Amino acid sequence: METLEVALGDRSYPIYIGVGCLDQANLVQQHVVGQQVMIVSNDTIAPLYLEKAKALFVGYDVSWVILPDGEKYKDLDHLNLIFDALLKHRHSRSTTLVALGGGVVGDMTGYAAASYQRGVNFIQLPTTLLAQVDSSVGGKTGVNHRLGKNMIGAFHQPQCVIIDPNCLQTLPARQLSSGLAEVIKYGLIWDEAFFSWLELEVDNFAKLDMAVIERAIYRSCEIKAEVVAQDERENGVRALLNLGHTFGHAIENCAGYGEVLHGEAVAIGTYMAADLSKQLGWLTDADCVRIEQLTQRAGLPLIPPPELSASALRDAMNLDKKVENGKVRLVLMTAIGKACVTLDFEQHQLEKTLAAGESLCK
Amino acid sequence: METLEVALGDRSYPIYIGVGCLDQANLVQQHVVGQQVMIVSNDTIAPLYLEKAKALFVGYDVSWVILPDGEKYKDLDHLNLIFDALLKHRHSRSTTLVALGGGVVGDMTGYAAASYQRGVNFIQLPTTLLAQVDSSVGGKTGVNHRLGKNMIGAFHQPQCVIIDPNCLQTLPARQLSSGLAEVIKYGLIWDEAFFSWLELEVDNFAKLDMAVIERAIYRSCEIKAEVVAQDERENGVRALLNLGHTFGHAIENCAGYGEVLHGEAVAIGTYMAADLSKQLGWLTDADCVRIEQLTQRAGLPLIPPPELSASALRDAMNLDKKVENGKVRLVLMTAIGKACVTLDFEQHQLEKTLAAGESLCK
Numbered sequence: 001m002e003t004l005e006v007a008l009g010d011r012s013y014p015i016y017i018g019v020g021c022l023d024q025a026n027l028v029q030q031h032v033v034g035q036q037v038m039i040v041s042n043d044t045i046a047p048l049y050l051e052k053a054k055a056l057f058v059g060y061d062v063s064w065v066i067l068p069d070g071e072k073y074k075d076l077d078h079l080n081l082i083f084d085a086l087l088k089h090r091h092s093r094s095t096t097l098v099a100l101g102g103g104v105v106g107d108m109t110g111y112a113a114a115s116y117q118r119g120v121n122f123i124q125l126p127t128t129l130l131a132q133v134d135s136s137v138g139g140k141t142g143v144n145h146r147l148g149k150n151m152i153g154a155f156h157q158p159q160c161v162i163i164d165p166n167c168l169q170t171l172p173a174r175q176l177s178s179g180l181a182e183v184i185k186y187g188l189i190w191d192e193a194f195f196s197w198l199e200l201e202v203d204n205f206a207k208l209d210m211a212v213i214e215r216a217i218y219r220s221c222e223i224k225a226e227v228v229a230q231d232e233r234e235n236g237v238r239a240l241l242n243l244g245h246t247f248g249h250a251i252e253n254c255a256g257y258g259e260v261l262h263g264e265a266v267a268i269g270t271y272m273a274a275d276l277s278k279q280l281g282w283l284t285d286a287d288c289v290r291i292e293q294l295t296q297r298a299g300l301p302l303i304p305p306p307e308l309s310a311s312a313l314r315d316a317m318n319l320d321k322k323v324e325n326g327k328v329r330l331v332l333m334t335a336i337g338k339a340c341v342t343l344d345f346e347q348h349q350l351e352k353t354l355a356a357g358e359s360l361c362k
Numbered sequence: 363m364e365t366l367e368v369a370l371g372d373r374s375y376p377i378y379i380g381v382g383c384l385d386q387a388n389l390v391q392q393h394v395v396g397q398q399v400m401i402v403s404n405d406t407i408a409p410l411y412l413e414k415a416k417a418l419f420v421g422y423d424v425s426w427v428i429l430p431d432g433e434k435y436k437d438l439d440h441l442n443l444i445f446d447a448l449l450k451h452r453h454s455r456s457t458t459l460v461a462l463g464g465g466v467v468g469d470m471t472g473y474a475a476a477s478y479q480r481g482v483n484f485i486q487l488p489t490t491l492l493a494q495v496d497s498s499v500g501g502k503t504g505v506n507h508r509l510g511k512n513m514i515g516a517f518h519q520p521q522c523v524i525i526d527p528n529c530l531q532t533l534p535a536r537q538l539s540s541g542l543a544e545v546i547k548y549g550l551i552w553d554e555a556f557f558s559w560l561e562l563e564v565d566n567f568a569k570l571d572m573a574v575i576e577r578a579i580y581r582s583c584e585i586k587a588e589v590v591a592q593d594e595r596e597n598g599v600r601a602l603l604n605l606g607h608t609f610g611h612a613i614e615n616c617a618g619y620g621e622v623l624h625g626e627a628v629a630i631g632t633y634m635a636a637d638l639s640k641q642l643g644w645l646t647d648a649d650c651v652r653i654e655q656l657t658q659r660a661g662l663p664l665i666p667p668p669e670l671s672a673s674a675l676r677d678a679m680n681l682d683k684k685v686e687n688g689k690v691r692l693v694l695m696t697a698i699g700k701a702c703v704t705l706d707f708e709q710h711q712l713e714k715t716l717a718a719g720e721s722l723c724k
Contacts (some may be wrong), residue, residue, distance in 0.1 A: 025648070035687075076438050076439075076441075076442055077438075079438075080438055080507075081610075082508055084507075084509070087507055087509035087510055088509065088515060090680065090681060090685070092683075092685050092686055093683055093686075094686065095537055101555055114516065115477075115514045115515060115516060116506075116513065116514065117513060117515075117683045118430065118502070118504060118515045118516055118517055118595075119516070119517070119595075139376060140480070142477075142480060145442075145445050145446075145449055147446070147449035147450070148449055151445065151449060151479060152445055152477045153480045154476065154477075154481070155481070155514065169493065210722060233480075233481075256546065272653055319452060320391060320450060320453065321455055321479045323454055324454055324455075324456065325397075
């Protein structure tokens with residue numbers, strides 16, 4: 001088992017990564033202050049892992065709440081089900097919430113923890129690759145609004161994150177690919193060598209090669225922890241983690257939450273960012289081909305569903321959190337392994353990217 | 363005009379107190395960072411003060427959202443109306459929310475500001491005495507849950523608080539009395555001289571003697587600012603501000619939100635706290651008589667509505683945020699001007715207080 005630290009002063013916390021670490025009760029128990037634990041999961045994950053999670057808290061007063069699975073339930077109404085359960089079971093300010101599931105469960109549990117009695121502790125037990133490499137680390141929590149993704153939330157750091165790659169044994173292939181989109185992102189924004197290593201190893205993810213997966217999770221979390229420690233509230237460098245996300249959120253919003261998986265939308269959005277970067281002369285044709293090939297080999301889509309019009313995507317992008325004075329700041333790439341946040345593009349160039357469809361990066 | 367500071371490091375902010383200060387656009391504008399302003403008010407206050415508030419922001423991009431008036435609308439559904447308005451008008455992360463109203467509007471606006479895009483700025487323009495002396499200062503924000511008051515929320519400090527006692531000209535007498543309950547509380551927990559001064563001046567509040575009201579607001583805010591600066595997140599001394607509130611929240615919850623006004627419930631709760639303090643030998647008969655008389659002269663009730671049973675109140679109290687290991691911590695008084703947080707009472711003594719009705723403090 002390996003341990004990373006997210007260094008945030010009195011909000012610092014460890015990330016434990018290792019096959020089988022979800023079986024180690026002592027690991028998680030040292031991060032539980034009181035006697036009450038509320039496990040939050042969904043109806044896909046609970047049948048697979050709820051008993052395992054409960055076994056971590058023998059001797060505690062454990063309750064659980066099971067949400068319907070899916071991005072489309074990541075809203076205030078379903079958040080309220082967590083509050084209902086906490087109040088029904090009379091959980092106090094010293095309770096610990098435990099997020100057992102993917103990104104949606106983690107984001108909702110974290111926001112519920114940020115808000116219940118104005119803030120209680122929580123722990124992340126991510127069970128999808130996407131949550132393990134990205135959403136469980138860094139303290140971004142929240143829910144969607146009909147008019148925009150992740151528009152309602154809080155920065156609230158967990159007490160610890162426990163990542164057991166064994167959970168990926170039960171993860172559908174499409175979900176595994178979705179997580180790979182975020183892994184590829186770290187290579188693109190931060191670490192060309194990691195991107196090259198992924199080019200060598202990408203086929204081993206689908207084969208569930210645990211050594212490869214564990215290394216990818218470790219390096220992804222290491223980069224994320226470094227970025228978050230520098231800029232917890234996204235006033236600067238943390239924005240780079242949003243590569244592909246402004247395009248991606250617009251795709252998710254226009255397609256209807258859950259129709260295109262988050263990682264799929266990020267993959268498409270990253271390819272759109274590559275297209276715009278290429279228009280600006282920042283990426284070469286060869287760079288774009290590398291991105292295209294790795295994305296495809298990871299089992300991810302490259303172009304948006306044809307029914308999403310450029311104008312619908314543009315309108316959705318204008319609602320993004322990154323909009324200032326009517327113009328959206330985008331993360332673009334200047335090389336593989338190097339990205340920047342920029343307003344340095346013309347509207348007609350963005351329009352061209354949004355309308356490109358199969359001509360993206362061509 | 364007088365200025366107080368709530369000293370919280372990089373979250374410090376001023377409280378401006380003075381007749382007519384709601385007419386000074388320069389006062390508020392220095393605390394607005396971007397160009398967008400969203401005024402949140404209710405359908406009682408908006409007809410009286412919305413135009414005045416809008417006049418403070420000439421030259422800004424001003425939107426507004428009007429909520430239904432009342433504690434019973436302080437919930438997640440109505441909070442979502444604020445998010446709807448922010449997204450519909452495309453407010454960015456640099457927007458400023460402006461709470462124009464009483465405690466409910468302030469708490470909801472503050473929580474919306476804490477949550478929108480994971481945190482934006484907000485300003486308090488309190489229009490009720492209760493909000494002016496208590497709820498607008500200190501950064502406690504949130505909404506109610508069916509099973510408990512203020513159970514969902516955040517600590518989120520405003521950029522400034524602007525208190526114009528002139529607003530009280532339009533405040534119904536019952537609401538003015540409700541605010542006095544919190545004013546009396548400051549005397550009871552912190553400042554015997556202030557309590558004595560209130561005994562002299564209490565009749566001048568109903569006469570809208572602005573000099574008396576301004577002095578009462580100033581001293582109340584001064585005490586609150588001092589307490590909050592020492593203990594922002596209520597790990598210690600801040601809990602004293604909850605005198606009467608654990609009883610009071612139970613009364614509000616059992617009676618149905620809005621039936622008994624918050625200040626009325628606090629007045630009753632304070633008298634219950636006096637009863638329990640007297641049972642413990644901490645308050646004398648004479649102290650209780652002083653509390654009884656000042657409360658009555660302020661136009662406030664002393665005993666809970668007879669339809670609220672002791673067992674219903676006890677059950678509601680057990681849901682309070684101050685419950686630990688099944689026992690509720692209470693703020694009790696050891697003298698007029700001196701209070702403590704304690705578990706140092708027997709359950710049967712608490713039961714006696716809850717069942718006392720007209721025999722409270724007798």
